[in-house]
Each structure stands twice: as C-alpha cells, then as structure tokens.
Amino acid sequence: MQTYDYTLGETQITYLVTDEGRTSFVMLPAGQAGKLAVNWESASAAADAANEYNKEWKSGSLVQLHLRHHKRSLGNGSTMKYSESTDRLRFEKQWEEKKESQTRIVTVLASPENYKVIHTLTWMQGQTAVFSETEFVNESDGAMVLEMLSSFCLENLSPCQKDSDQTDKLALHRFRGSWALEGMHTAQSIEELGLQKAWCSPFPKSEKFGSVGSWTTQTYFPTAAVEDRDHHLFWAAALEYNASWQMELSRDGDTLSFSGGIADEEKGAWSKTVQPGERFCAPRAYVTVVKGDIYDACQSLTRLENIAADAYAEEGLPVIFNEYCASWGNPTQEKVLQFARTIKGKGIRYLVIDAGWSKDSNEQLGNGEWLVDTNRFPDMKEMNRKLRADGFIPGIWLEFEVTTMGSRVYERDYDSMHLKRNGVVIHNGPYRTYWDFTNPEVVGYLQKHVIGMLKEYDFGYLKVDYNGNIGLGCDCGESLGEGLRRQMQGVLDFFIRIKKEIPDIIIENCASGGNRTEPSMLAVTAMTSFSDAHEAREIPYIAANLQNLVLPRQNQIWAVVRKDHTKERLEYGLAAGFLGRLCLSGDIEQLSQEQWETISDGIRFYQGLEHILKNGVSKIFGKRSAYIRHPKGTQAVVRANDQEILIVCHGFEETEDEFSIPIGKGFEPADRYGRDIFRVEEERVIVKKMEEWTAGAVRLVKNNEISG
Known part of the structure; x- marks a missing residue:
C-alpha cells in the first residue's frame, strides 16, 4: 500500500494505492488526519458465519464506471458500482498543479483495454x-458504451x-424536493436504510x-451528506447538473461508499457511446468534509457555489416587484404603469411583468411565439422607456x-422542432410540449x-419559468438519458x-418555483425562485x-401584501424575505x-x-414541527460572519418558551x-416567547472595543 498526502487549506487528502494499483482517496479535516482507525494494510478475513466480525475491508475506487461489454457486479439491480470496468482500472500517474490561488491534483487511472479515467480535484x-x-478517455480502436460514470466517489466511510x-x-442526510x-x-441511520453489515458481504x-428528468429537484435536491456521529464529521457533496442525476450510499464489505453523477442506465436510461480518441466528462461535483454539523457541511458547499455563480x-441586492399576485396572469x-407610480421612490429597482402579456396567451396557454399583445400593451417600448426614466x-x-x-407553434406543423420520445412528441400534461434545443432551427x-424581443423592448430583467418535467428522456441521443443530457446542455x-x-x-431561474434549484442553473442566473408558495x-x-442549498443572494422569496393584512401579518411576510432576495407582490395600490x-x-x-446575506453562514435554531404545511413552534434563522449577525425569528402555531442563541x-x-x-x-441573544404568526428580526454588529 502506498499513500500520497496533500493539504488543501483545512482539508487533508490522502490517496490510497494498493499493491495491485487500485486507487481511492480519503478526505478529513486537517486536524483529524492523524486519527485514522482503519488499518489499511490489514487483509480481509475469510468468511465465517460464526465469527461476529469478519474483516472485509476493500480499498474502494477513485471513480466508479460501467461499460456495456463488461460484467456487472453481484449488486446488479441495486447498484451499477463495483463492476468489471472499475476493477480493471490501475493507478498510472498523479501530479499536482499550483497556479496563483488554485491547486489541482490530477490522477490518471488506466485499463489494459486502453481506456483511461482522469480524475481532478481542484481547490x-x-x-x-x-x-x-x-x-473518461477511449484510447482503444473501437467504440465503447458507458452506462455509468461517477462525478465523485468518497470511499472508506468512516475511516475514523x-x-x-x-x-x-x-x-x-438528504433534502427532499416537493412543489411548494x-x-x-431528513437524516436516516445506515440501519434505517438497510445498509448495516451482514455476517459477510457477497x-x-x-x-x-x-x-429523473428536467426538474432536477422534484424528488431530492442534489446535495447530501454522510455523518460520522461519534466524531461529528460530515462528508457532503453537491452535483452541478440540470438533468437526471443520482447519488448512492452503498456497502461492499466493511466500509461505505458515497458517490454520485449522471443517473445511470438503470435509473436514468443513460448510455453514452464514446468513439476511439473521444473523451466524455461527467458533470462537475462539489465535495467537502467538515467537523461540525449539517449546516457547516452545506455552507461549505454553497461557498464554493459563490465562485461558480x-x-x-449583480451589484447590490435590489428589491423586486413582480405583479403576478396582483393581476394573476392578466397584466x-x-x-x-399604475404599479410603477405606486412604488416609485420606495426602494424597489426591478418591476417584472409575469405571465399573460403575449399575444393569444392565457397565462399558461398560448405560449411559444412571444409576440406582444398590443391590446394589453399598446406601446411596450414606450412603457419601458417611462419605467427606466422613473428609476x-x-x-x-x-x-x-x-x-x-x-399557440401556432404548438400545432403538428412544428412537430419536427419538438422533443420526441420513441418517435412521439412529448407532452407534459394536456397542453405543453418542449422545443428541441439540439435542433439549430429551434435555437x-x-x-x-426571445433575444430579439428582449433587445427590441429594452428589458433588463428576465424571469425564465419552466412548468413541466420532460421525464425519463428524449430521442436526440443514443439513449433516452443521453438525449436528455444533450437537450439540457442546449438549454444551458x-x-x-x-x-x-x-x-x-438579470436572469431569474424559475421552474414552477424551485424545481430546478441546482448549481449549474444557479451558475448562469443571478437568482432563483425559492418556491411557488406565494402567500402561504x-x-x-x-x-x-x-x-442549506442556495446562496441567499440568489434565493428569491415572495412577500405578497394584501389590503386586509395587519401590521403583524405584513411583518411576518417581509421578514421571510430577509432570508434571501425580497420580492414584493400583491395589492400594493390599495394599501393604507x-x-x-x-x-x-x-x-x-x-x-x-x-x-x-452575501457573506455569512446560516443555521436554524428554535423548535419547529416537521410538518411544513401547518408549521408549529418557533424558528430562528441565524446568519453570521465575523462582524455581523442577522437573526430572523418567526412564531408559528403553538410557539415555544423563551430560548437562547449563542453569538460570541x-x-x-x-x-x-x-x-x-x-x-x-x-x-447570547435571548428570544422571548413569541405570539403566534408574528416575526421579528435583528442585525447585530461587533463592537471591536468590547470584543477586543
């Protein structure tokens, strides 16, 4: 066994290379690096049903992949990991590159069949x-078909x-997706997941x-973590991908393997033909290890998203007014112009016209041509000139x-420009189809x-909505999953x-609210809609x-105001907006x-x-119920950096008694x-017992003379 050690700031990376050349790596906080409990050199014991602890340590792999012509593992049907394609990889070389504030560790694994995998960690x-x-690199003389390729693979969990x-x-630890x-x-033990060790592990x-599909957070968000409860360690990862994705926590022997990437052939109907001399890159992932709690782990990932985004x-964090909850699709x-007169001089920069503005449209119906309805907007260019003149x-x-x-372009005459699955145009619900972004005619x-219209009318803000999921895939690739990947790359x-x-x-990412709030879309937009929970x-x-999942500077939150709202109800809604990008809507011209x-x-x-909001770490305090729709208890969101602390508290039903928050x-x-x-x-800050459905917020700053 050989090991190669690298220190990347607060993180220690140890690559393990067995005598046979199988390669994996271990991530630990630098302060934990000397506390490894695993004896890497220990041989696995023979299986013995009477033995309580049969040692079955396996080194794992830096990557997991499967090629169609190879044998799958005995985990077939549960996982495509551990296949012959992975077993054939051997360590070839590794080097470190340092440039200004960036360090890259590049590892090359090679197979006797002349395919290679190049794995890169960038700090x-x-x-x-x-x-x-x-x-993945195909250096052979024939085509190879990938059916699974990981973006990240964290092995040997937990090495402590x-x-x-x-x-x-x-x-x-996972984060569920669900509309509104x-x-x-959620956090589940490995026993609850059925991943505890049996007497042996064949x-x-x-x-x-x-x-699955183009709503990438419909079921889960692509962020998850594995926790070692004894040592308060979290290994966390996020995927930068806007199509079908997967993560896996798997067991093969003594240790657990946490990996993720494109949804494979079994989950996402994905396969990719790589011709001789060609390469294929899996989606980029973010990975981290922290000593602390789940909030620390997630904030480590979102800080890296800050760089990507x-x-x-944009400069500042301007307030948005979106008229949707005022006109409900009939702007x-x-x-x-009446809305503009009402909010002029009130600290709002963006005034956004929502659905229902185009010719033949009825909010969700009649869309596709994007021609201005001159009955509703007789002179949109002049309207926008006036809006800009008013700031x-x-x-x-x-x-x-x-x-x-x-819409005219919805009809069968345009079928050649729409996505198909198995030769049939894909419909989402009774009235929505999808443009084929691999078709140059569509672009x-x-x-x-779209671009021509935005330029002609001088719009400076674009809300891009997306109200349906393509599903398993489409025909514009060698497999349904590859077709979906190509389609969504075209969208990006x-x-x-x-x-x-x-x-x-300024571009806003929306998908019926938050149904594609993932890093690749966040990287090409200024902000994202947090949810379709408009007034709830x-x-x-x-x-x-x-x-835990989105930078607050990108997380647009509705604050809908109504003419019958009390002072307490207005405060409750506005304070929620302090957790991200404040977006007003509602009866603004009817308020007192x-x-x-x-x-x-x-x-x-x-x-x-x-x-x-731009520079801080968020944690949640208080006791709140697990039931979101009708929340109970008290919630305190604390966002802090070295010089400032923001505390936003909401009292739901049956608020808790006074509690404290440590602040330094x-x-x-x-x-x-x-x-x-x-x-x-x-x-510490003491939060008094709150009345139901009320809110309060405080911003604290450090007095350096007192702290000093």
Whole structure:
C-alpha cells in the first residue's frame, strides 16, 4: 500500500494505492488526519458465519464506471458500482498543479483495454470544499458504451471508526424536493436504510436516490451528506447538473461508499457511446468534509457555489416587484404603469411583468411565439422607456423552452422542432410540449423571438419559468438519458447566449418555483425562485430550508401584501424575505399609509443586509414541527460572519418558551424590525416567547472595543 498526502487549506487528502494499483482517496479535516482507525494494510478475513466480525475491508475506487461489454457486479439491480470496468482500472500517474490561488491534483487511472479515467480535484484558496471532475478517455480502436460514470466517489466511510459494523454511528442526510414544500432535511441511520453489515458481504447493496428528468429537484435536491456521529464529521457533496442525476450510499464489505453523477442506465436510461480518441466528462461535483454539523457541511458547499455563480452576479441586492399576485396572469400596460407610480421612490429597482402579456396567451396557454399583445400593451417600448426614466429596470416573464396549446407553434406543423420520445412528441400534461434545443432551427427561432424581443423592448430583467418535467428522456441521443443530457446542455447554452448578447440583463431561474434549484442553473442566473408558495404561512419555513442549498443572494422569496393584512401579518411576510432576495407582490395600490410605513421599514432594514446575506453562514435554531404545511413552534434563522449577525425569528402555531442563541463576545444591536423579542445578554441573544404568526428580526454588529 502506498499513500500520497496533500493539504488543501483545512482539508487533508490522502490517496490510497494498493499493491495491485487500485486507487481511492480519503478526505478529513486537517486536524483529524492523524486519527485514522482503519488499518489499511490489514487483509480481509475469510468468511465465517460464526465469527461476529469478519474483516472485509476493500480499498474502494477513485471513480466508479460501467461499460456495456463488461460484467456487472453481484449488486446488479441495486447498484451499477463495483463492476468489471472499475476493477480493471490501475493507478498510472498523479501530479499536482499550483497556479496563483488554485491547486489541482490530477490522477490518471488506466485499463489494459486502453481506456483511461482522469480524475481532478481542484481547490480554491480560502475554500473548505473542492471541485471533483471525472473524464473518461477511449484510447482503444473501437467504440465503447458507458452506462455509468461517477462525478465523485468518497470511499472508506468512516475511516475514523474502529469496528467493521459501525453500528448506529453513521447517517445519511438528504433534502427532499416537493412543489411548494421544498428543501425538507431528513437524516436516516445506515440501519434505517438497510445498509448495516451482514455476517459477510457477497452482494453489494445501495441506497440510490436522485431526480429523473428536467426538474432536477422534484424528488431530492442534489446535495447530501454522510455523518460520522461519534466524531461529528460530515462528508457532503453537491452535483452541478440540470438533468437526471443520482447519488448512492452503498456497502461492499466493511466500509461505505458515497458517490454520485449522471443517473445511470438503470435509473436514468443513460448510455453514452464514446468513439476511439473521444473523451466524455461527467458533470462537475462539489465535495467537502467538515467537523461540525449539517449546516457547516452545506455552507461549505454553497461557498464554493459563490465562485461558480460570480459571473452572473449583480451589484447590490435590489428589491423586486413582480405583479403576478396582483393581476394573476392578466397584466396590462395601464396596470404596470399604475404599479410603477405606486412604488416609485420606495426602494424597489426591478418591476417584472409575469405571465399573460403575449399575444393569444392565457397565462399558461398560448405560449411559444412571444409576440406582444398590443391590446394589453399598446406601446411596450414606450412603457419601458417611462419605467427606466422613473428609476426602474423593466422585467418580463417567459417560458421559452416549451410551447403550449393555443399557440401556432404548438400545432403538428412544428412537430419536427419538438422533443420526441420513441418517435412521439412529448407532452407534459394536456397542453405543453418542449422545443428541441439540439435542433439549430429551434435555437434560431428563439434567437429572434426571445433575444430579439428582449433587445427590441429594452428589458433588463428576465424571469425564465419552466412548468413541466420532460421525464425519463428524449430521442436526440443514443439513449433516452443521453438525449436528455444533450437537450439540457442546449438549454444551458441558450441561457449563456442570452447573457452574452445582453450583458447587463438579470436572469431569474424559475421552474414552477424551485424545481430546478441546482448549481449549474444557479451558475448562469443571478437568482432563483425559492418556491411557488406565494402567500402561504409556511414561506418562512421553506425559505429557512433553502439556506442549506442556495446562496441567499440568489434565493428569491415572495412577500405578497394584501389590503386586509395587519401590521403583524405584513411583518411576518417581509421578514421571510430577509432570508434571501425580497420580492414584493400583491395589492400594493390599495394599501393604507400605515401599511406602507410597515413595508417601507422592512425595505429599509433589508437594505442593510447586503453584506451579511452575501457573506455569512446560516443555521436554524428554535423548535419547529416537521410538518411544513401547518408549521408549529418557533424558528430562528441565524446568519453570521465575523462582524455581523442577522437573526430572523418567526412564531408559528403553538410557539415555544423563551430560548437562547449563542453569538460570541462583543455584538450589539444595530437595527431591528418587527416584534420586540430580542434581549442581548453577554454572549447570547435571548428570544422571548413569541405570539403566534408574528416575526421579528435583528442585525447585530461587533463592537471591536468590547470584543477586543
């Protein structure tokens, strides 16, 4: 056994290369690196049914892959890992590259059949997570068909545990997707998942999960973590991919393997033919290990997302007004200008026209041509000129990836431009079909009708909605899953094209709310819709969930105001918006002066949160129920950095008694909003018992003289 050690900031990477050349790596916080419990050199014992602990340590692999012509493992039907294709890989070489603030560790694994895998870890200075990239190279004389290729593979979990059973010591953390109930955190032990060790392990077993189709967070978010409960260690990963994906926590012997990538042939009907001399790159992943809690693990990943998303970021965190919850799909030029007169001078920059503005459209119906309805908007160009003169950036809603019933381009004459599965045009529900983004004719059409329209009318903000899932795949590739990958890469490329041609445009990612809130889409948009929970009382709960999964500076949260809202109800909604990007909607032209004072106070408070929302770590305190739709208890979201702390509290039904939040030494209140519920005592904040359905927020700053 040979080991190769690298220290990347706070993380120790140890590559393990067996005498046979099988290669894997272990990630640990640098302070834990000397506490490995596994004896890597120990041989596996022969299976013995009477022996309580049969040692079956296996080194694992840096990558997992399966080629069609090879034998699968005995885990067939549960997992495609551990196949002959992986077994044939042997260590060839490894090197380290350092350039300015970046370090890359490149490892090449080779097979006697003349295929290779190039695995790259990239660390950016100051980060606690790394990028993981896997590239398959066909150096043979014939085509090879990939049916599975991992983006990341964390083996030997947990290397700090001494016994082979690891009973009641490891857990899998996941985040559920669900329309208007996004981001629910769950944690299950390996025993609950059926991954505890039997007396021997002839059959690999796996907990495989993910989402199928183009709604990438419909079932789960592509972020998960494995916890060593004894040592408070978390190995976490996120996938940067906007099509069918999977992650697996699997067992083959004593240790667990945590991996993920494109949904494979069994889960996502994916296979990819790689011709001689060709290469194929799996989607990029983010991986980390931290000593702490699940919040620390998730924040390590989202901090790395910060780097990926910088190219599409905007200056400041301007407040948005979206008229959807005012017109409910029936906007007009007269209404838009009336809204502008109402909110002028109130600290709102973006004024967004939502669904229903185009010719022949009825909100979700009649979409695809994107021609302005001149009955509703007789002079949209002049309207936008007036909006800009009044200090607004005008925005527009489109769902340009689809066509819907009632539009000319929805009809059969355009079938050649729509996605098909098994030769039949794909319909989502009774009235939605999908443009084929691998077809140059489609891209040309959208260049004219989308990018051309945005330029002609001088829009500076684009809300891109996406109200349906393609499903398992489509015909524009050698497999349904590969067709979906190519389709969604085409979609991603079109987002990039929009920004390239209109550099100042701000793009919002929406998919019936938060159904594709994943890193690749977040990297090409300024912000994302958090949910379609427009007015529900559970909005603060969902917004808090997403602190683990989305940068607050990208997480747009509805704050819908109504003419019958009390001061407490207005504060409750505005305070939820403090957890991300504040988006107002509703009866703004029917509010009283007193109601506007409450809203204006909220906007003023929000405008002081830019730094903490962009640069901080979030954690959730208090006791809240597991039931999101009708939440109970009290929720406190704390976002902190070295100099500032933001605490946003919501009281749901049956609020809990007074509780405390540790804050460190030297912090003092700088601003407050909502209910007066906070009391600072030395190194903690006391949250008083709250009334039901109320909210309060406080921003604290460090007094360096006191802390000093």
